[in-house]
Amino acid sequence: MSYNVTNLLYLITIVGFILALKFLSSPAHARRGNQIAAVGMLIAVAVTFAQKHMTGYWVIALGMVIGGGFGAVAARKVRMTAMPQMVALFNGVGGGAAALIALAEVHVILPEPGRPKADISVAIVLSALIGSVSFSGSMVAFSKLQELIQGRPITWRGQQFVNAIVLLVAVAAGIALIAGWQEEWLLWTLVIASLVFGVLFVLPIGGADMPVVISLLNAFTGLAVAATGFELMNNVLIVAGMLVGASGTLLTLMMSRAMNRSIANVLFGAFGQVSAEAAAVAAGEAGGTVRSATAEDVAVMLAYAHKVVFVPGYGLAVAQAQHDVRQLADLLEEKGVEVSYAIHPVAGRMPGHMNVLLAEANVPYPQLKEMDEANPEFSRTDVAVVVGANDVVNPDARNNQGSPIYGMPILNVDDANAVVVLKRSMNPGFAGVENPLFYNPKTVMLFGDAKDSITKLIADVKAL
Amino acid sequence: MSHGTILVFELTILVLSIFLGIALISQVPTLLHTPLMSGTNAIHGIVIVGAMLVFTLPDMGAFTWIVGFVAVVLASANVVGGFVVTDRMLEMFKKREPAKPVDATQDGKGTE
Numbered sequence: 001m002s003y004n005v006t007n008l009l010y011l012i013t014i015v016g017f018i019l020a021l022k023f024l025s026s027p028a029h030a031r032r033g034n035q036i037a038a039v040g041m042l043i044a045v046a047v048t049f050a051q052k053h054m055t056g057y058w059v060i061a062l063g064m065v066i067g068g069g070f071g072a073v074a075a076r077k078v079r080m081t082a083m084p085q086m087v088a089l090f091n092g093v094g095g096g097a098a099a100l101i102a103l104a105e106v107h108v109i110l111p112e113p114g115r116p117k118a119d120i121s122v123a124i125v126l127s128a129l130i131g132s133v134s135f136s137g138s139m140v141a142f143s144k145l146q147e148l149i150q151g152r153p154i155t156w157r158g159q160q161f162v163n164a165i166v167l168l169v170a171v172a173a174g175i176a177l178i179a180g181w182q183e184e185w186l187l188w189t190l191v192i193a194s195l196v197f198g199v200l201f202v203l204p205i206g207g208a209d210m211p212v213v214i215s216l217l218n219a220f221t222g223l224a225v226a227a228t229g230f231e232l233m234n235n236v237l238i239v240a241g242m243l244v245g246a247s248g249t250l251l252t253l254m255m256s257r258a259m260n261r262s263i264a265n266v267l268f269g270a271f272g273q274v275s276a277e278a279a280a281v282a283a284g285e286a287g288g289t290v291r292s293a294t295a296e297d298v299a300v301m302l303a304y305a306h307k308v309v310f311v312p313g314y315g316l317a318v319a320q321a322q323h324d325v326r327q328l329a330d331l332l333e334e335k336g337v338e339v340s341y342a343i344h345p346v347a348g349r350m351p352g353h354m355n356v357l358l359a360e361a362n363v364p365y366p367q368l369k370e371m372d373e374a375n376p377e378f379s380r381t382d383v384a385v386v387v388g389a390n391d392v393v394n395p396d397a398r399n400n401q402g403s404p405i406y407g408m409p410i411l412n413v414d415d416a417n418a419v420v421v422l423k424r425s426m427n428p429g430f431a432g433v434e435n436p437l438f439y440n441p442k443t444v445m446l447f448g449d450a451k452d453s454i455t456k457l458i459a460d461v462k463a464l
Numbered sequence: 465m466s467h468g469t470i471l472v473f474e475l476t477i478l479v480l481s482i483f484l485g486i487a488l489i490s491q492v493p494t495l496l497h498t499p500l501m502s503g504t505n506a507i508h509g510i511v512i513v514g515a516m517l518v519f520t521l522p523d524m525g526a527f528t529w530i531v532g533f534v535a536v537v538l539a540s541a542n543v544v545g546g547f548v549v550t551d552r553m554l555e556m557f558k559k560r561e562p563a564k565p566v567d568a569t570q571d572g573k574g575t576e
Binding site: 246 | 481495519
């Protein structure tokens with residue numbers, strides 16, 4: 001197939017990808033967009049098969065069956081709560097593929113007389129470096145989320161220093177390659193150092209910061225793919241890679257803004273440790289009494305309310321209580337109560353995760369309100385029900401300049417007439433920060449496992 | 465076309481893609497950020513084209529065959545897994561499930 005025909009057909013693929021992103025602006029056509037992108041991908045693969053000098057059809061086909069088979073099975077079986085690790089895994093393999101392509105290119109190009117053009121060298125170095133970091137970093141993120149290794153920050157003395165040295169080795173090898181010192185072992189050094197760096201850089205990042213890390217790794221793989229595009233002088237890789245790079249970067253920024261922390265702080269801060277002392281200080285100041293209620297009391301509050309807003313946090317997903325919450329919401333709606341859900345941007349383990357979990361429980365999406373939409377509503381809400389969320393409803397983020405989470409945008413549940421907090425015990429949340437919401441006179445606590453409490457509420461509302 | 469000219473074209477495409485990406489992504493509601501992420505995940509599976517192109521290199525040795533094969537396996541997992549999981553998620557986003565009493569009465573009118 002000629003160069004021009006090939007690129008025209010690749011253009012169809014590019015348009016497909018762009019439409020997929022465009023259709024994602026509304027849940028009504030988002031699925032159609034994804035299907036269009038899949039067709040675009042199929043065209044690109046078919047066109048590539050028809051290239052001049054193509055060999056090893058059977059090897060490629062076998063690879064596709066193995067990889068595709070694994071991907072299809074994993075994607076069908078994965079539970080929606082495990083979506084972050086699935087995305088991390090697919091991210092990693094994409095980055096790994098980009099790094100391998102760089103290795104193959106260098107292996108074949110090297111023995112030829114005359115050095116490769118400088119821009120090709122730059123592209124090879126970048127795709128190998130970013131791809132390797134993305135691969136090993138994603139694998140660590142996957143292991144943390146899958147709880148194969150502990151999710152807490154793993155730190156040791158001199159960590160930043162070691163990381164800097166490893167990265168420096170990778171960059172130095174890269175510069176030597178670009179400068180024309182064409183040795184294959186240099187690329188191997190670069191790849192190995194980058195792999196080690198990927199591991200070291202994700203290890204100290206805690207579980208609650210995963211939304212930022214996953215977005216960042218997503219951006220990395222996109223950039224690695226775009227660099228591969230320059231390496232192979234292939235437009236479709238450049239465009240697709242950069243679209244993903246832009247998306248990942250934007251999401252990374254949004255997530256760190258929603259947590260009110262700079263990206264540098266997320267990546268190098270090892271949050272859990274810093275805030276432990278601050279929490280101890282805050283705990284001393286917090287006082288007042290906590291009112292606890294029984295499920296019957298809460299059931300009455302809910303059943304006679306006009307408007308109830310549920311505020312779900314990751315605790316809800318851990319307890320697998322999203323289906324029960326939805327049953328309770330249905331019951332309340334039958335009684336004429338207006339029900340909606342207020343979703344904080346970092347609820348869950350990846351951007352938008354909570355929406356998916358609730359959609360899985362058949363919550364109609366018009367009821368899912370994002371923060372900007374939900375906050376003005378609280379003042380005309382009778383009862384706000386906080387399930388498994390803590391820091392995202394902590395008024396200290398608004399009022400207390402000494403709080404470690406001061407400045408983080410939160411859901412203003414304390415504007416509601418009454419607040420019910422479903423919580424296992426009075427232990428502070430992940431960040432270890434005390435929450436004055438629990439001591440607010442408007443607030444009642446319903447202690448116990450989220451799923452059990454909701455089940456009791458369902459029974460009590462039915463009995464009314 | 466000279467190598468330099470192609471490079472300039474590629475850089476132009478690169479920069480335009482960045483702006484296009486930002487414009488498109490900022491239109492995506494937070495509601496759909498997880499599908500956005502897994503969808504873009506599937507899109508970067510386009511690296512499969514690069515993996516396949518390894519097999520067009522001249523003088524392929526055993527090393528190149530193996531590396532190319534592994535790259536195709538990884539990239540295929542990326543593509544298929546990414547699209548399937550995104551489709552699964554987007555299927556779940558519904559306005560109202562069809563089996564509601566309100567819908568049932570409308571159906572009744574239709575069949576009369």
